[in-house]
Amino acid sequence: MTIKELFTYNPDKAKKLLAEAGYPKGFSFKVQVCSCIPDHMDLLPLVAAYLERVGVKIEIQPMEYGAFLSAMTSKTVAPGYFMDNGHTNPTTTIRKSFVKGQVWNPSQYSDPEYDKKMAAAYLERDETKRQAMLKEMTREILDKAPYIWLPAPYIYSAWWPWVKNYGGELRAGAVRPGPIYARIWIDQEMKKKLGF
Numbered sequence: 001m002t003i004k005e006l007f008t009y010n011p012d013k014a015k016k017l018l019a020e021a022g023y024p025k026g027f028s029f030k031v032q033v034c035s036c037i038p039d040h041m042d043l044l045p046l047v048a049a050y051l052e053r054v055g056v057k058i059e060i061q062p063m064e065y066g067a068f069l070s071a072m073t074s075k076t077v078a079p080g081y082f083m084d085n086g087h088t089n090p091t092t093t094i095r096k097s098f099v100k101g102q103v104w105n106p107s108q109y110s111d112p113e114y115d116k117k118m119a120a121a122y123l124e125r126d127e128t129k130r131q132a133m134l135k136e137m138t139r140e141i142l143d144k145a146p147y148i149w150l151p152a153p154y155i156y157s158a159w160w161p162w163v164k165n166y167g168g169e170l171r172a173g174a175v176r177p178g179p180i181y182a183r184i185w186i187d188q189e190m191k192k193k194l195g196f
Helices: 011-020 038-052 065-073 090-098 112-123 127-144 188-193
Strands: 027-034 056-063 080-082
Touching (some): 027 065, 038 080, 090 112, 090 127, 112 127
Parallel strands (some): 027 056, 027 080
16 A cells, blocks of 8 residues: 555545454544644544544544643543644654654554664764655654544744744744744834834
8 A cells, every 4th residue: 555545535445444454334433632622623523524434433522621631641542532743843743753652642653663763763863864764764654554644734923024033933843932932032123113
């Protein structure tokens, strides 16, 4: 199976694969979702409708943020956990999402061989070699398909022209804007010239 095929909606093939896996009539499972994210509350029923066409039924379990986050951090998530995975660098994305024991790995995905590859990537000093390793690891994880990946939403940043030393960055490795904010400054003269 190619990675491209995994991202193509093919209900007939999905039904065939379910039957081969021992689920000819499909199956049901719970999916936890944070009720604090309105677009997730709209999007998950759409995903549920696509899955239902192949015999997979989901029970949507809305949760307040505290309970939702606690389920992930305490590793007590339901079989399904619907969340955004923040935009960050490839190394961090792979480590936090697919290495055993990581907090931001709600699926609790675990593959000792994959963990070894991640450790080797961290030890590799040659940037070109490390990038090649991460590219291969990305292809591998896409092929294994431990998640249902949906298109990432567009995120926009806007700032006044007098805000200096800022280029639209949203986070520094994780949802930590503090290091970014600590380095920006306001050009007070420009601000005055523009009438503010």
